[in-house]
Amino acid sequence: MTDKDIIRLVKDTYDVNPGVKGRSFIREHTKRKIHLSSIIMMQLKELNPLTIIITICISFMGVLLTFIKNYSSSIWVCSSIMPLAALIITADLGRSKRHQMTELEMVTRFSLRMQKSVRIFIGGMLGLIIHALIIPFLSIKSGIAPCISVLALGCPYLFTSWGCMLITRKYHNTESIYGCTAIAMSAAIIPIMVKTLLSQFNKGLLATIGAVILASLFVAITTEIRKYLQEDRNTTWNLN
Amino acid sequence: MELELKNITKKYKDKEAVKNANVTIHTGVTGLLGANGAGKTTVMRMICGVLKPTEGTISFDGLNVEDEMYRDVLGYLPQDFGYYPNFKARDFLLYIAALKGLDKESAKVKCEELLKKVNLSDVANKKISTFSGGMKQRLGIAQALINDPKIIILDEPTAGLDPKERVHFRNMIGELGKNNIVILSTHIVSDVEHIADRILMMKDGEFIYDGEIKDINMDLEEFYLKEFEEA
Ligand SMILES: Nc1ncnc2c1ncn2[C@@H]1O[C@H](COP(=O)(O)OP(=O)(O)O)[C@@H](O)[C@H]1O
Ligand SMILES: [Mg+2]
Numbered sequence: 001m002t003d004k005d006i007i008r009l010v011k012d013t014y015d016v017n018p019g020v021k022g023r024s025f026i027r028e029h030t031k032r033k034i035h036l037s038s039i040i041m042m043q044l045k046e047l048n049p050l051t052i053i054i055t056i057c058i059s060f061m062g063v064l065l066t067f068i069k070n071y072s073s074s075i076w077v078c079s080s081i082m083p084l085a086a087l088i089i090t091a092d093l094g095r096s097k098r099h100q101m102t103e104l105e106m107v108t109r110f111s112l113r114m115q116k117s118v119r120i121f122i123g124g125m126l127g128l129i130i131h132a133l134i135i136p137f138l139s140i141k142s143g144i145a146p147c148i149s150v151l152a153l154g155c156p157y158l159f160t161s162w163g164c165m166l167i168t169r170k171y172h173n174t175e176s177i178y179g180c181t182a183i184a185m186s187a188a189i190i191p192i193m194v195k196t197l198l199s200q201f202n203k204g205l206l207a208t209i210g211a212v213i214l215a216s217l218f219v220a221i222t223t224e225i226r227k228y229l230q231e232d233r234n235t236t237w238n239l240n
Numbered sequence: 241m242e243l244e245l246k247n248i249t250k251k252y253k254d255k256e257a258v259k260n261a262n263v264t265i266h267t268g269v270t271g272l273l274g275a276n277g278a279g280k281t282t283v284m285r286m287i288c289g290v291l292k293p294t295e296g297t298i299s300f301d302g303l304n305v306e307d308e309m310y311r312d313v314l315g316y317l318p319q320d321f322g323y324y325p326n327f328k329a330r331d332f333l334l335y336i337a338a339l340k341g342l343d344k345e346s347a348k349v350k351c352e353e354l355l356k357k358v359n360l361s362d363v364a365n366k367k368i369s370t371f372s373g374g375m376k377q378r379l380g381i382a383q384a385l386i387n388d389p390k391i392i393i394l395d396e397p398t399a400g401l402d403p404k405e406r407v408h409f410r411n412m413i414g415e416l417g418k419n420n421i422v423i424l425s426t427h428i429v430s431d432v433e434h435i436a437d438r439i440l441m442m443k444d445g446e447f448i449y450d451g452e453i454k455d456i457n458m459d460l461e462e463f464y465l466k467e468f469e470e471a
Contacts (some may be wrong), residue, residue, distance in 0.1 A: 022302050146396075
């Protein structure tokens, strides 16, 4: 053992409260005030305008569909356009990585994790708003039970969100967008298939299956959100 | 002020990028010299808390760098960084300032001050996508300094700078090193020989030399090559 090692050992042994010195030093040098509201405002400001426009358009289209008289398929059309909303909303979640801002955003006081949580929160809110706007109209105008609407709109929406998050987490490059689009397109076809099945199978059975799928999607997306929030600190960085 | 790396090892799968490093860094400019792939970026990322060491701890005056408070006094220029496509130079700085928790007023003041310092005032309203490599690099340096950091980590800061910009940059760093911990990495010896107080040399994940620059009695370039041969 060298002298240096011995000094360090003694220091470590007797330093009962490590970090106190560092903490008080930092307190002396900065007067940062951290408010959750300011980060929410910031993330809202940074939100891609296209996301908001498309969210509004889709909600509007969905509502409009229910106004068509004697049209029994409005729920299925609504169901088919949900993946587009999910695609636009989730695509925005990967923007730090896509634009190589991850490292910069990680070393700031508002940690990237916090920023991402806020982004998820905003995305979730947008999704909820779309559903909350369309479902009552489906119920009033087309007479569809809200729980059926939740299944019909929620399944393709959650499936697309989950798939897109998975793909953007696994593939860092811009090409991941194509993968996400493919997922959204396949999700948009599912309602058409379900509509055909509806005439051949027992409705109750289909609803039960739908409910099971929706529940599984909830679990899957929760897991995916957790991974999304945790991923950065040990990202294998792109080498160049 | 003291930044301490204790038994730091970083493994990427089976590759050991940093091997049991022990260094304590004080106020002043520390130059981290090493060839490409030596492990400089890995060390800097760990110091910034961006990357978790496989083993060991890094602390600032005893405070683990994983503590979020530490980021209040940290300024970091990554080796590679991007920007959101719609950003203009000023937007970029204000965005980083907001993330660093500066209030609007001081962010504005600081932003203009730094734009002037790195010579970008004229193009503050231009999109970053129109910038040259050197301009983008200067913007990166500015964002690192926006919170008046006490610990300034610059990964290959001179990359893309032309000779005139390099001289300007050196003066800036010399000034910052008076009261702060400044660590800059480079594989170009002349980047650090006039401004660094201390030199750390890395090779294959190990620190092969650690000393004050004033104790090196020969040409730094020659010394560097000699140390490399012997290591
Ligand atoms: N994410 C990673 N996965 C695997 N190996 C990596 C990764 N990042 C760096 N390395 C390897 O670790 C070594 C050190 O890399 P780096 O720290 O970038 O060196 P430097 O900055 O000195 O050029 C290199 O051999 C590099 O290939
Ligand atoms: Mg590097």
